[in-house]
Structures are given as structure tokens and as C-alpha cells.
Amino acid sequence: MLSKRSLVGVRWNFHTLAVLFFMLIGIQAFAADPAVDSSDEAVAAGKAVFNANCKTCHKLDQKLVGPALRGVSDRREIPWIKSFIKNSQALIASGDKTANDLYKEFNNTAMPAHEFLSDDDLNNLLSYIEFGDKVDPAAAAAVEGGAEGASAAGGGIPNEYLTVILAVLVVVLLLILVVLGLIISVLTKYLNKQELDEDDKEFVTQKFxxxxxxxxxxxxxxxxxxxxxxxxxxxxxxxxxxGVQQGYAPTQPIAYSHKLHAGTLEIECQYCHTGVEIGRSANIPSPNICMNCHTHVQNVQGKEGISPEIQKIYDAVDNNTPIEWVRVHNLPDLAYFNHSQHVKVGGIECQTCHGPIQEMEVVGQHSALTMGWCIDCHRQTEIATEGNAYYDKLVQIHVDSKDALKVKDIGGLECAKCHY
The missing domain is CATH 1.20.5 (Single alpha-helices involved in coiled-coils or other helix-helix interfaces)
Structure with missing residues (x-):
């Protein structure tokens, strides 16, 4: 015989499934990947994030230091992608198989953490990765082949399948809710016809x-x-x-293009920034260094062919006045940084900290330059010891260790190294 207890059980299951239904609706909405937006605004904002943080190591349709990124939202789940971008090393340390496979595939190259990126930044970045710039057909074909291998290696359920699965679950759960609603209605009508005491009758007739x-x-x-x-x-x-000024790109007194000089003309950074291999500061070039080249440019073009921006250099030389460049990268006075130690001894490329400087029309601060950012680099960066006698004794001492010699092993985490 049906009883109050039976109705309680059915109602409890109905309410529980109703809650699960609306939760699943929320998951379904998330599975539709609102993060990947094809609008021009999202793609443009994502390109700025990509150029500032990813361009040095990644291309959309070709492998570079890291994998090609086009189609990553199809190969991986969105939450996983965001976790990997924000802190790949934490994901690797957690034992995540896909993250560890990627880490090994690309020669244990550690990707810097990007904890400073907001969720909107990541959504825009994913939008640019999927819809930004035109795809080279040959490169796209190569990436597509690589994507199949990545999926086979356990990169997660493709979004199309996940959407279908969730849609089926929503339909099934909706049918269950309808059935339970009918059962509750039938049970309520049945119990109302029975002789019940006041407490039971009150319970049966109660409304949500x-x-x-x-x-x-x-x-x-x-x-x-x-x-x-x-x-x-x-x-x-x-x-x-x-104090974090990442992305800071002030207007300079002369519209100097690193893209033209360091990129197109392939002038070495050290030619203009003369102190980078011999001292703490890289030095801002004086007008005299500019004139080493522009004297010949003037002789070829004549004064009539000189642009107004270059004329400012000539005026500075003629009037013996310095060019008042605006400093872009500012470290606090309490932090000590030596360019020669990193560039000459450590063999670190300028782009490691300054980003793709050879592609910048206007120079901006590429990296966060926070203490956490520096410490993370010291923990992950291996020492370039080959052919560098400076490290011979340290390598000999470290020979029994299973891990490669890294900056952290030679005092890179000691407070006094940077705070003196």
C-alpha cells in the first residue's frame, strides 16, 4: 500500500533531479564554448594578448618553440586550456597526463605562468587562436594531422561529442522529471482519497x-x-x-621602429644597447650611435629626403642636446638586475624578457617583471653550460644529480642575489 513515506521518497528524488537538471543546463551552456567568440572585438583583443604573451613561442598554424595553437579548443577542454595557460607547471606537477605528454614532446620546455591574465583575456585569446588571421592551407593540413595524434594521445573529448552527450543527458533527465511529476500527481490524488490523520493530510497537501x-x-x-x-x-x-606595468607602451619623442631596425634590417640589439654585455644597464643609445648609420643615409638621400622623425636626431646632434626617451621597463630600487650576467654569462636572448622586440613598432613591456615571474624563471631555466668554462666546476659538483643544472641550483633563489 502506498504511504506517506513513498510520497516523501518520490518528492525528494524529484527535487534532487530538478536541481541536477538545471545544473546540467548550466553545464550545457558552458559546453557551447562561450569562451570562443568570433566577433571582431574579441579577436582583436585576443590578438593583443597573443602578441604580448604567446608570440615568442607559438604560431597559430605551425610549430615553433611550442605547438601550433589553431584548433586547440577542439582538441582540449576549455577549463583545461585555461589552467594550462595560467600555470602549466602546476598542472604538470599534479600528474595530468596530457600536460606531461606535451611537456615531454617539446623537450621539457617550461612555459611561463600567466596568472595575471583574467578570464576575459583568456576568452579573447582563444577567440583569436580560432578565428584570427588567415590560415595557410598547407600548414592547416599539417596541424589537422597533428591534432588527430593529439586526440589519440588522450587530449580529451572533442567539443562536438561532448555537446551531443550533454544534450542527450538533458533530454533523458527532462523525461525523468516529467515521469516523476506524473507519479507525484497520481500518488497525491490517491492519498487524498484515503483516511489520513491531520499530520499526514497536511503533508500531502503542502505546496512548495x-x-x-x-x-x-x-x-x-x-x-x-x-x-x-x-x-x-x-x-x-x-x-x-x-606596480605591475605589463603592456605599458609610452609614446616616445622620436617614433623609432624596432620592427624596422631589429626586424627588417636585422641590426643586433647589442649595437645600439652597448652596455648589455658589459654592465648592469643595457644603456639607451645616444644620438651619436644613430648617426653612425644616418650620416650615410643623409649622404645618399640628401637633407630633402629626410623624414621629420629622423630630422629630430640631427637636431639633437647639432644642438648637443640628449633625446629624452621615456623609460619603458622600470624595476623598483630594491631589486638588482644585471644585464651582462644574464646576456653574456647566461646566454639569455633579449626576447626572453622583452618579447618579440623585432616585431614591435612601439616598444611595450612584454613580461610582468614581478618577483614571482623572475623566481619562476630561475626555477625552470637550465644553465647553458656547454662551451662555457664559467660553469665547469659547478657542473662537476652537480654531476650526481638527476636533474639538469638550473639557475635555482647556483643561488638563483637566494634573497641577497637580487635584494642587496
């Missing part, structure tokens, strides 16, 4: 009260906790951004 849910202590506690968490997260993010 949404107002009581909103006024309940549990609901208030959950909402308060969420508000506090959001406020705390916003405050912490704000504190971490203090």
Missing part, C-alpha cells in the same frame, strides 16, 4: 514555497559566502596588480 527557501539560513549563508569570496578575490587581484 520558494519564498521560504530564499529566507532560510542556509541560503543566506551561501549567498553571503559567495559575495565575500568575490570581494576578497577582487581585492587580492587588485593588490597583486600594484
Amino acid at each position: 514555497n520558494l519564498g521560504k527557501v530564499f529566507k532560510s539560513d542556509g541560503f543566506i549563508i551561501i549567498v553571503t559566502a559567495l559575495v565575500v569570496a568575490v570581494v576578497a578575490k577582487t581585492a587580492i587581484d587588485g593588490l597583486y596588480s600594484v
